[in-house]
Every structure is written in C-alpha cells, then in structure tokens.
Amino acid sequence: MRIAAFTLVLLVVTACASAPIPARNPYANRPEAxxxxxxxxxxxxxxxxxxDASGHAAPSLRRxxxxxxxxxALFSFITNGALRRGMPSWAQLPDERRWQLxxxxxxxxxx
Amino acid sequence: xxxxxxLLLCATARxxxxxxxPYFVLYDHHMEEPxxxxxxxxxxxxxxxxxxxxxxxxxxxxxxTTAWWTSSLYLDGASATAGPSAFTGFRLENRFRLLMHExxxxxxxxVELADTNGADRVAKEIxxxxxxxxxxxxxxEARTETEREVETKLILSGNRRGWNVxxxxxxxxxxxxxxxxxxxxxxxxxxxxxxxxxxxxxxCRENFTLGLEMYGGLGEAGNLTLSQTSHYLAAxxxxxxxxxxxxxxxxxxxxxxxxxxxxxxxxxxxEGHIR
Numbered sequence: 001m002r003i004a005a006f007t008l009v010l011l012v013v014t015a016c017a018s019a020p021i022p023a024r025n026p027y028a029n030r031p032e033a034x035x036x037x038x039x040x041x042x043x044x045x046x047x048x049x050x051x052d053a054s055g056h057a058a059p060s061l062r063r064x065x066x067x068x069x070x071x072x073a074l075f076s077f078i079t080n081g082a083l084r085r086g087m088p089s090w091a092q093l094p095d096e097r098r099w100q101l102x103x104x105x106x107x108x109x110x111x
Numbered sequence: 112x113x114x115x116x117x118l119l120l121c122a123t124a125r126x127x128x129x130x131x132x133p134y135f136v137l138y139d140h141h142m143e144e145p146x147x148x149x150x151x152x153x154x155x156x157x158x159x160x161x162x163x164x165x166x167x168x169x170x171x172x173x174x175x176t177t178a179w180w181t182s183s184l185y186l187d188g189a190s191a192t193a194g195p196s197a198f199t200g201f202r203l204e205n206r207f208r209l210l211m212h213e214x215x216x217x218x219x220x221x222v223e224l225a226d227t228n229g230a231d232r233v234a235k236e237i238x239x240x241x242x243x244x245x246x247x248x249x250x251x252e253a254r255t256e257t258e259r260e261v262e263t264k265l266i267l268s269g270n271r272r273g274w275n276v277x278x279x280x281x282x283x284x285x286x287x288x289x290x291x292x293x294x295x296x297x298x299x300x301x302x303x304x305x306x307x308x309x310x311x312x313x314x315c316r317e318n319f320t321l322g323l324e325m326y327g328g329l330g331e332a333g334n335l336t337l338s339q340t341s342h343y344l345a346a347x348x349x350x351x352x353x354x355x356x357x358x359x360x361x362x363x364x365x366x367x368x369x370x371x372x373x374x375x376x377x378x379x380x381x382e383g384h385i386r
Contacts, residue, residue, distance in 0.1 A: 014254065033306075033309075036307040047146070048146075057386070083211045087178060088145060089142075097306060098308055
C-alpha cells in the first residue's frame with residue numbers, strides 16, 4: 001500500500017510540474033540528430049505523411065506553412081496532435097525524440 | 112480462427128511503430144494511432160498458492176478508430192498442468208480520450224464488455240475479492256460458469272522528462288446482478304534512453320522501456336476494503352524492434368495471502384498501418 005501511495009504522490013507531483021518548451025530546438029544543426037529524426041520519421045510518421053514527407057494520407061510537411069512554424073509551435077503540435085482531425089498525439093515519444101524529428105523536418109527543402 | 116485472422120491482417124498491414132508501453136495491467140493515456148492495428152498474443156502463467164499452475168492466453172486485436180478512440184477485441188483461452196484447455200470467452204474494449212490536448216494529467220474513459228466463463232485466467236485486472244482460489248479451480252468445472260460483465264476504468268496518466276506515471280480506478284459488474292467490484296492499478300515507466308540513435312539498431316537502449324506496476328482489488332461497492340484482497344507488484348520490460356514487433360515480459364509477485372504466489376506475463380505484438 002505504501003508503494004501505491006508513493007506512486008499516487010509521484011503522479012500528482014508529475015502533474016504539477018509542467019515543463020516549459022525551449023524557444024529553440026536543442027538538437028538544431030546537429031547532423032546526427034537529423035539522421036535520428038529521419039529514422040524516427042520513417043518509424044512513426046511515414047505511414048501517413050509519406051516516406052519523403054511530401055504527403056500521403058496526411059499533408060506534406062515540406063510546405064511553407066509547416067516549415068515557417070517556429071520550433072516551439074511545431075513541438076507543441078507534435079506533442080498534442082490534432083485529435084479531432086486525425087493527427088495523433090506523439091507525447092509518448094520522449095521530448096528528445098520529438099526534437100530530433102523537428103531537426104529532420106527542418107532539413108527538408110520546400111516544394 | 113482468430114490466429115488465422117491475425118496472420119491475414121499481419122500480411123496486409125505495413126509495419127508501424129509506436130513507443131510501446133511495458134504495462135500489462137495498467138493503462139496509460141496513449142491511444143493507438145488512427146488506422147493502426149496491433150495484434151498481440153499475451154500468455155500468462157499463474158502459480159496459485161495451492162493447486163496446479165495455469166496458462167492463459169489472450170489474443171488481442173487493437174485498432175486506432177480515431178486519434179482519440181481505440182477499440183480492442185480479445186479472445187481468451189486457458190489450460191492447466193492437469194486437465195483440458197478451453198476457450199474462455201471474448202472481451203470488447205473501447206477507450207476514449209477525454210481531453211483533446213496533452214495535459215500534465217490526461218484522463219481516459221475505458222469501457223469493456225466481457226462474455227467469458229469461470230475458467231478465464233488472463234487476469235487483465237484484479238478486482239473485488241479475486242483470490243488464488245479462482246485460479247486453482249479445475250478448468251473443467253470453472254468453464255461451466257458464465258460471466259457476462261461490464262467493466263469501466265478511469266485512466267489518469269501523464270508524462271514528464273521521459274517518465275510516464277499512470278493510475279487506473281476500476282469498477283467491474285457481473286450483469287447477473289452481483290455488486291460492483293473495485294480495483295486499482297498504478298505504475299510508472301521510462302525508456303532506457305530518451306534520444307534516438309542516428310542508425311537502425313535492435314539492442315540499443317532506446318528500444319527498451321522498463322516499468323513497475325502495482326495492481327489489486329479493493330472489495331466491492333459498499334464494502335471498500337483491503338482485507339481479503341489480492342495485490343501484486345510487477346516489474347516489466349518492453350523491447351520494441353524496428354520492424355514493428357514488440358516483445359514484453361513481466362514477472363509479478365503476490366503481496367498478500369489471498370494473492371497468487373506469482374504471475375509471469377509474456378507478450379508479443381505486431382503493429383501495422385492498414386488504412
């Protein structure tokens with residue numbers, strides 16, 4: 001029972017401590033992060049956005065509308081998704097991997 | 112038949128991969144991605160305090176209906192070291208995410224309809240006064256008992272710095288008129304590495320997630336108690352492979368005299384995109 005109580009306390013503490021989103025991608029301009037992001041993209045995103053991110057069942061991520069979003073906005077969108085419009089939340093990926101995904105998206109050229 | 116259907120679906124699905132949770136009993140707030148189908152086989156080896164061990168297996172088909180709604184069908188079976196094997200019933204589960212944005216604590220409503228018999232030993236949740244005696248009863252006799260149940264859960268879960276912490280409040284009712292049975296599950300998990308490596312790898316730390324779960328019964332509505340209830344503490348690990356397959360393992364130890372001595376849960380799942 002003590003363990004259950006401890007876990008519940010941990011849950012509450014977790015709930016109360018929301019992390020601020022950094023203003024810039026901590027993985028920006030790191031080639032290995034772009035590579036890692038490309039791998040993560042193929043694993044998690046390519047089924048909907050296409051293997052080259054040019055769009056499939058979901059929109060292209062090479063569009064200016066996406067590329068012009070600031071890093072925190074893109075991070076927030078990947079974290080929250082747009083559940084009513086079919087984009088899932090990717091909050092189950094650790095922050096580091098979401099930033100690596102953004103590093104990869106930034107490496108894509110506009111159409 | 113169920114296995115055949117699962118193999119057919121595997122053949123037509125493109126592999127997809129999420130960061131799989133290591134939990135077996137506990138639910139977090141992460142839903143199946145829309146259009147993804149996950150096929151899981153989860154054997155459970157139960158060791159009662161007295162009587163033969165039993166092996167139960169659950170075949171699960173989990174589908175992301177929308178980004179906020181996940182549906183699952185379970186087909187269950189059981190066998191004991193002495194006696195016959197039996198199909199023990201099916202369960203239909205739906206989970207609905209209640210808030211459309213990520214919050215520090217995210218609530219999910221879970222509802223399940225189950226048509227099983229008394230030999231069902233998958234133990235996906237422990238409620239009421241469940242005890243090791245339920246697992247020691249011979250399958251031949253237990254399978255004659257029909258159990259049509261509705262089960263609800265309030266899932267609360269949040270992520271912080273790579274950690275997931277989750278808690279489930281469980282209420283289950285036998286539609287034959289029994290009182291609501293109550294239970295809980297709590298736990299936490301974390302991947303071994305938070306950032307991904309720049310190359311595909313099988314054994315690197317990012318592919319492993321460790322977890323700790325505790326679950327048990329809390330008596331019945333009107334008789335909320337810890338007395339004569341079962342409680343378990345389980346460690347768990349999930350190993351997600353790049354090809355969409357996840358392997359999981361969770362040994363659990365009974366914490367009270369009413370509990371089974373132990374459970375050992377295994378899981379193999381494949382996730383693919385079919386839409």
